[in-house]
Amino acid sequence: MSKKCAKCEKTVYPTEELKCLDKFWHKACFKCEVCNMTLNMKNYKGYNKIPYCNVHYPTTSFTAVADTPENQRIKQNTKVQSNVQYHSEFEKQKGAYTQVADTPDMLRHQQNTKNISLIEYHRNFEESKSQFTCVTDTPVMKTQLTNTKNVSLIEYHKDFEKSKSKYTQVADSPEIQKYLQNTKNISLIQYQKDFTDSKGSCYQVPDTVEMLTHRRNTENVSRIKYHADFEKMKGKKLTVVDDPETMRIKQNTAIQSQVEYHKVKDQLNEMEIRRPDREAREGPARPQPGKISNYEPETNTGGTPYSMRNSQARVVYDSNIGKDMEGPGVQEGDPEPPRGYQAPPPQSYQPPPQQSYQPPPPQPAMPPPxxxxxxxxxxxxxxxxxxxxxxxxxxxxxxxxxxxxxxxxxxxxxxxxxxxxxxxxxxxxx
Missing domain, CATH: 2.30.30.40 (SH3 Domains)
Known part of the structure; x- marks a missing residue:
């Protein structure tokens, strides 16, 4: 059976066949029903299996009619039934609500909503600021405002006096007290539970302008307070308890100082001993004075240290000649030595052997501080x-x-x- 075109009712061959809207069309016959614009599969719109373009596509329109008494009665019954059903479900669910503490996310969302509301309010206020003109109240308007205020106060006091004697304060019964105590305990338990749940959780919120200002003010106040305390304590001394670490450092410093001091002292003594011209400048070493009991009568009969000093020979060393010059043992005018005293033999000065100077051993480098x-x-x-x-x-x-x-x-x-x-x-x- 041959296929017929829905527009021209002629045979449609496969090369020019177009199937759309449950019908067969020639490509040239697939046009808008109103303006005869050639359509394709992308820009056509079908209505009752007839092709249309976008401009002439028929649209549905509604006609507003007045509600009949029957429609009004049905609407009223539906509304009443809906209210009854709502209150019934509300009464059933009345005791099934649970109050929970606001989470940080809810608090942050409420704060953001409040800020957005304030921003929106101020923006609307600024936009509508120039649309109003402020005028002074006329005497009639002032009188009307005063009368309205007085009437409102009178009405309020009248209602208050009427309801004043309708309330009676009674003592709480044991059941009410028990209920209040249970409510308080439940509230404390719930608070502790919420606090324990949110104990280890942190919530990062963006810093608001108020928080940044408060933080900056706190930092400035802390800096001013620190400098004020620093100026007050500038010339004062604080005594603090030494901790073990400080005591250990002090002990090590003292030990190191003692070692350094004694090492330098020993080195100086050694250098003084090695100096070759010491005895030439200072003369022979003076003997240490002994005790009086050391002088026995048999050996020191009639002699004293003073007479012995005057009786001994005088020895002079000339560095230019290098010989010992002996002076007379007894000069004229000297007192006569006591009997039994034998003068010691003349002594000659022997210069100490020359010793080569040896530099001190290098000291180990001190560790850097x-x-x-x-x-x-x-x-x-x-x-x-x-x-x-x-x-x-x-x-x-x-x-x-x-x-x-x-x-x-x-x-x-x-x-x-x-x-x-x-x-x-x-x-x-x-």
């Missing part, structure tokens, strides 16, 4: 006060000591200056 806690500067910083230090990026800060939140004390290794610096400008290295 400890740099303590070392930090590295992340940014450039310029001091804002006399007790602060300036530094540049990548400078090393040695002997750092944290003092307060956000501040520390240290020495800039490049310049050797020591003072206060912000701890968020540096990072620890060791």
């Amino acid at each position: 400890s740099e303590g806690m070392v930090c590295k500067a992340l940014y450039d910083y310029t001091s804002a006060d006399v007790d602060e230090v300036s530094f540049q990026e990548d400078d090393l800060i040695i002997q750092c000591q944290p003092i307060d939140e956000g501040w520390m004390e240290g020495t800039v290794k490049r310049t050797g200056q020591r003072g206060m610096l912000p701890s968020n400008y540096v990072e620890p290295v060791n």
Whole structure:
């Protein structure tokens, strides 16, 4: 059976066949029913199996008719039935609600909604600001406002007086007290449970303008307070208890100081002993005085240290001649030595042998002083006060000591200056 075109009712061959809207069409016959515009499978619209273009596609329209008494009665019955059904379900679900604490997400959402509402309100207020004209109240308007206020107060007091005697305060019955106590206990248990559940969870919220302002003010107040306390304690001394680490450092420093002192002292003594001209300048070493009991009568009969000194020979050493010159044993005018005293033989001065000077052994190099806690500067910083230090990026800060939140004390290794610096400008290295 041959296929017929729905437009011209002629035979449709396969090469020009177009099947659409449950009918067969020639490609040239597939046109809009109104304007005869040639259509294709992409831009046609069918209505009652007839092709149309987008412009002439028929649209459905509605006709508004007045409600008949029957329709109004049905609508009213439906509304009443809906209200009855709603209240019935509400009464059933009345005791099935559970009050829970607001989570941080809900609180943050409420705060954001409130902020958005305020922003929207202010924007609408600014937009409508120029649309209103403020005029002064006329005497008639003022009278009307005053009368309305008075009438409202009178009506309020009248209703209050009417309902004043309708309420009676009674003591709580045991059942009510028990119910109140149970409610309080349940509330405490629920609070503890919610607190335990949210104990280890953190919520990150964006900083608002108020939070940033408060944080900046707190930082400024802390800095002012710190500088005020620093100025007060500038000339005072604080006595703190030495911890074991400080005591150990003090002990090691004392031991090292003692060792260093004695080592230098021994070295000086050795150098003095090795000096070749010591006896030439100072003469022979003086003997140490003994005790009186050491002088026995048999050997020192009639003699005294004073007479012995005057009786002994005088010896003079001439460095130019190199010989001993003996003086007379007894000069004229000297007192006569006591009987039984034998003068000692003349003595000659023997110079000490020359000794070659030997340099002291090299001392071991002292270890460099400890740099303590070392930090590295992340940014450039310029001091804002006399007790602060300036530094540049990548400078090393040695002997750092944290003092307060956000501040520390240290020495800039490049310049050797020591003072206060912000701890968020540096990072620890060791």
